[in-house]
Amino acid sequence: MLFTAIPDIASKARRTITIAIAAALGAGVVVAVQQTASAAEATLGAAAAQSGRYFGAAIAAGRLGDSTYVNILNREFNSVTAENEMKWDATEPQRGNFNYNNANRIVNHAIGQGKSIRGHALLWHQQMPGWAQGLSGSDLRNAAINHVTQVATYFRGKIHSWDVVNEAFADGGGGGRRDSSLQRTGNDWIEAAFRAARAADPGAKLCYNDYNTDGINAKSTGIYNMVRDFKARGVPIDCVGFQSHLTNSAPSDYQANLQRFADLGVDVQITELDISGSNQANAYAAVTRACLNVARCNGITVWGIRDSDSWRTGQNPLLFDASGNKKAAYTSVLNTLNSVTPNPSPTPTPTPTPTPTVTPTPGPGGPCRVAYTLNAWNTGLTSSITITNTGSSAINGWSLVFGLPSGQTITSGWNATYSPSSGQVTARNVSYNGSIPAGGSVDIGFQANHTGNTSAPSSFTLNGNTCSRA
Ligand code: G2I
Numbered sequence: 001m002l003f004t005a006i007p008d009i010a011s012k013a014r015r016t017i018t019i020a021i022a023a024a025l026g027a028g029v030v031v032a033v034q035q036t037a038s039a040a041e042a043t044l045g046a047a048a049a050q051s052g053r054y055f056g057a058a059i060a061a062g063r064l065g066d067s068t069y070v071n072i073l074n075r076e077f078n079s080v081t082a083e084n085e086m087k088w089d090a091t092e093p094q095r096g097n098f099n100y101n102n103a104n105r106i107v108n109h110a111i112g113q114g115k116s117i118r119g120h121a122l123l124w125h126q127q128m129p130g131w132a133q134g135l136s137g138s139d140l141r142n143a144a145i146n147h148v149t150q151v152a153t154y155f156r157g158k159i160h161s162w163d164v165v166n167e168a169f170a171d172g173g174g175g176g177r178r179d180s181s182l183q184r185t186g187n188d189w190i191e192a193a194f195r196a197a198r199a200a201d202p203g204a205k206l207c208y209n210d211y212n213t214d215g216i217n218a219k220s221t222g223i224y225n226m227v228r229d230f231k232a233r234g235v236p237i238d239c240v241g242f243q244s245h246l247t248n249s250a251p252s253d254y255q256a257n258l259q260r261f262a263d264l265g266v267d268v269q270i271t272e273l274d275i276s277g278s279n280q281a282n283a284y285a286a287v288t289r290a291c292l293n294v295a296r297c298n299g300i301t302v303w304g305i306r307d308s309d310s311w312r313t314g315q316n317p318l319l320f321d322a323s324g325n326k327k328a329a330y331t332s333v334l335n336t337l338n339s340v341t342p343n344p345s346p347t348p349t350p351t352p353t354p355t356p357t358v359t360p361t362p363g364p365g366g367p368c369r370v371a372y373t374l375n376a377w378n379t380g381l382t383s384s385i386t387i388t389n390t391g392s393s394a395i396n397g398w399s400l401v402f403g404l405p406s407g408q409t410i411t412s413g414w415n416a417t418y419s420p421s422s423g424q425v426t427a428r429n430v431s432y433n434g435s436i437p438a439g440g441s442v443d444i445g446f447q448a449n450h451t452g453n454t455s456a457p458s459s460f461t462l463n464g465n466t467c468s469r470a
Helices: 011-018 027-034 044-049 069-076 101-110 137-154 189-198 216-232 256-261 280-293 328-341
Strands: 054-059 080-081 116-122 162-165 205-210 237-242 245-247 267-276 297-302 368-376 380-387 398-401 409-414 417-418 423-431 441-449 461-464
Touching: 011 461, 044 054, 044 328, 054 069, 054 116, 080 297, 080 409, 101 116, 101 461, 116 137, 116 189, 116 267, 162 189, 162 368, 189 205, 189 409, 205 216, 205 245, 205 267, 216 256, 216 380, 237 256, 245 409, 256 267, 256 368, 280 297, 368 461, 409 417, 417 441
Parallel strands: 054 080, 054 297, 080 116, 116 162, 162 205, 205 237, 237 267, 245 267, 267 297
Antiparallel strands: 368 380, 380 441, 398 423, 398 461, 409 441, 417 423
16 A cells, blocks of 8 residues: 555566666676675674765654664664654644654654754655645745745754655656646746755755666656756755665666766765565665765665565565564675775765865955856846855854846845845845854855846955955
8 A cells, every 4th residue: 555655666667677687686796795894894884984974764753662673773773764754744734833743753863872864855745734735836835935944944953964855756758847736836846945945954965856766767867957957057956865665676777877966966865775576685785885886875774674664565675674683685785885995985974065175364355255156047047155254263243245237136045135136235144154264164145037147246245345256
């Protein structure tokens, strides 16, 4: 019955996956399992941490009283995802009435155990509360963006990565968006969600997450094109999640698919891994190896702990059996994590918005430097601004003044307030970024309409000092 949650994953995808079995059973898998580590770690989390990665599990608040479950969780995993507790129906059961009780049971457990947290999922066409299912158009859009803002703000500072939007692309050959009430609010609903999430929690990596995207296919290519477009236009996206609900093997181009996304300048994460079938141990090793081989693969999350905890009832797709014993697949993953020298070494996490390294000496124009990038299209543009404190003491509270070229009007912004929307604009800090330490930076930005003039402001003044330009 649970498969009806995403019926598309069942028949067609499995056929595709099955066809790929032979190809995926390459020599690399065998080598990975045979290698032994010089300094083997004894748990999945510790073994993954050797290369700066996490190894996580989706967990359920309702199982935190089960000692077998909690012992495995505490021992093996250094990241958790709430399997259901952060979804829209769980966190906003009535409009504007938020309930974080079960999510907090997971968050508090994770923090108490020093584990990082993946947030799942801010917007998804499934698990919408009844009240939101009855909405459409701008009413739904406003409710959805408010939901993103409220939930991401509530958990600000605690989430390593958020699945901001989940499963928004259609299955089949078209590579387009899935029809849903959210999609019918306008094609820009995904980028609106990402902007709202960035404004609410600038420290979290923001991910797009989907399934049947584990190889190079029409669906993953549709997502690839969206990410490329987002990067080009400055829409804040940091990572792509590959759910990886697999049967018997990963597609033969699994690693190549991760790598092509990483090459767009986003991190990649294996977010909901579970693998059924008799080739399970080898397939788990292959997926693990692929992540290790991709520098921007941050980590792996399995979708449950014991087979009896899995949504895939009866398929035994996880690393521990119903009694909590380690399976062959567990040993295969652990050995792979211990045996592979990551090449190249992974990107340190979390780093949602890389900021340039600066030497904290005053620039020629005053104790600030501004880097300004602008992406324009027909009638709109996105500007990203990095303000660097090049002075020797912290700035506490700031206003950045600049002249917006004629015809440009700000329509929305993030990480600052902008007033007025045209002419001589003052961008003021918001509550969480008012302090810029010596040598530190903040990233802000805005979207604007334009009437043909897409030039950048000619100068920037921070607290009355003219800034140098990067
Ligand atoms: O469907 C598998 C996963 C696909 N990607 C997104 C994930 O969020 C999704 O997870 C599953 C959970 O593993 C299930 O546990 O999402 C399902 C739908 O939200 C979850 O199932 C639901 C049942 O449909 C509800 O009847 C039940 O009350 O789990 C709920 C809590 O046990």
